[in-house]
Amino acid sequence: MEQSHDINISDRQRQILTIIIEEYVSTARPVASEQIVNGYSLNVSSATVRNDMAELERAGLIVQPHTSAGRAPSERGYRYFVENLMSPKALPADEQRKIRHQFHQVAMEADEWVRLAASVLARTANSAAVATPPRSTAVHLKHFELLAISDARIMLVLVGHDGTVAQQMLNVDQDWSQDELSALATHLNNALAGKTGAEIEEWANEPGNMHSIMVIAPSVLGTLTSMLAKLERHESSQIYREGLAHILNQPEFREPGRMQQILELFEHGTAWTSIIPSVMNQEGVQIIIGDEAMGEGMSAVSVVLARYGLGEKLAGVLGVVGPVRMPYSRSVSSVSYMSQLLSDLLHKSYNPHTGGEAE
């Protein structure tokens, strides 16, 4: 991470690195010195460029696939680029307009927005995109419902104060009628409405509260708190994925093994469970290049992520997933704009009412 400080290269070399990256990103083939002097007005000869390239290679920023090939950026080169060279430019105004337009045409559902965000992001960045629905860091119980499903099986459906919904089956050792369950639910709803999982636990431990209610109450309460905890930990929240086709067409995924990697990440994202929380806790756009952060063989894949939402209250993560050879500048613009947009939409949608009460 802190390797950039000892890199000492001239302005022109920085310029050349930038050109190499831009060129390589768009063509996927190593860039030659000749190409650089032809396409860009550097006012030096190709020989000079070659000398600089040799130095850039010594610094580990570019690599040469074989002797008589041009240069391609190394992962370290990309990292240097995104940290020092890339100019953060906003998405063109007309694209912004087009995107906003799509959001105004769809029903005003948070989850629907998020799915659309992933889809638009995939198209805009021309790569795969992911997005998690927004969740509160503290979920307050709004209401829950007990349904008698069969003899000793109960379904518990809970609604959070922010509109999140969860359901879970519950096995008990006795038969209960729907009326009994409804009575219990009403009783507990009155006592627990507005509380978080932790607060419910507290309430259950207070002597007196658990007197004179049905024997399954502890079991119900336990389930409730565990469901709330799950919601707060963002588990069980589906990850929306879009645009896989875009990146599987990239030449780097021609080689058999590569595809496996990205599908693994994309399908059962065990990798996500460690990345997403870390993104949630930081401001701004996070860029993960190659196997920098993902465990083991996730080379060839880069991820650009950002958090969106309303401060602590309601937040999620979105971003693009693509080959390491990715137009980072454009990805960052897209992700950045999209997170801004989603945040705005959520803000407008949830503003005055839900604002006050969440601690």
Next chain:
Amino acid sequence: MEQSHDINISDRQRQILTIIIEEYVSTARPVASEQIVNGYSLNVSSATVRNDMAELERAGLIVQPHTSAGRAPSERGYRYFVENLMSPKALPADEQRKIRHQFHQVAMEADEWVRLAASVLARTANSAAVATPPRSTAVHLKHFELLAISDARIMLVLVGHDGTVAQQMLNVDQDWSQDELSALATHLNNALAGKTGAEIEEWANEPGNMHSIMVIAPSVLGTLTSMLAKLERHESSQIYREGLAHILNQPEFREPGRMQQILELFEHGTAWTSIIPSVMNQEGVQIIIGDEAMGEGMSAVSVVLARYGLGEKLAGVLGVVGPVRMPYSRSVSSVSYMSQLLSDLLHKSYNPHTGGEAE
């Protein structure tokens, strides 16, 4: 569809066709006459086999990629095979046991089961798998909840009698307090619990019922009925997808265009919307080979689907998706067993209580 009747081939030719299909499915390379007499005890010479193969080709059941290659099954050949030649064998007992075991280790949630079913199916059939969660054909309202989100925005969360949950945002032209909304919800819940979407509509049209309640009631009722209708039409129900990696590794998807096709089908399954209902209405395992049913360019992809569930009340669809060169026999066994298993699980889970009341 009714093309099989005019195919008239000898027993040995049938046998040869079977061998060709089995061999080709497992190796992905055209099968030669020599190979057939060597690997299998047909007691004839390769020349005889060649004569038969020429006839099978004339019947359109096999094709020859080029002059000096072996034969590969045509789509018609596969169809003939699955209809006339394939012996339906059950999944081996130990595999069945292993699968059941996995289901007993997981929480008893219908949706969780379905996801697991897709995952297990993908592994068992070694290809991609899909599954839709079970839905009732008639959803009865259990309970709904109105949440004040912001000034003129209300979230409606409804719970169906079978435990399905849906939520939707609602824009109204006036500000309502949470207390007012709760009062309205309580009132309407009392009147509407147990009704289907159609019955709610009826109720709303009865004179008198709509008197003396809040002005947003019609809007709430309209949203309710449309949500129930949506649930009944199985829209909005997520399709679980698993094991994409398995089939993208198959040699037939090396060619660029092919991958697109299957990803298209897999991601935004517009194709599903026409196939799933048709499978829902039929008993047994459905086999779709190549572009038989899917529109346009869905060649190279076959699908084996079956319905599962409890009669009319609660049903879904599951199946495997793979290349046309697919071990149909095994796929059918897997899909068949899995649908049986899921049906059983649902039966055990929902049996006595929910049974009686749905019309």
Next chain:
DNA sequence: GTTAGCACTCTTGGATACAGAGTGCTAGAG
């Protein structure tokens, strides 16, 4: 009806050669 034999076709893999792409280096100019 079956089969041995054979000519014929087409693919596949390995050599070989060669043009082209790029570089690194050297020596000289500014």
Next chain:
DNA sequence: CTCTAGCACTCTGTATCCAAGAGTGCTAAC
């Protein structure tokens, strides 16, 4: 000290050819 022209060198990509091999279709005999 920096830049550049020039050139030798290396490596890839492509084309071509060739030989071996895989399979078939056909014919004639059993």
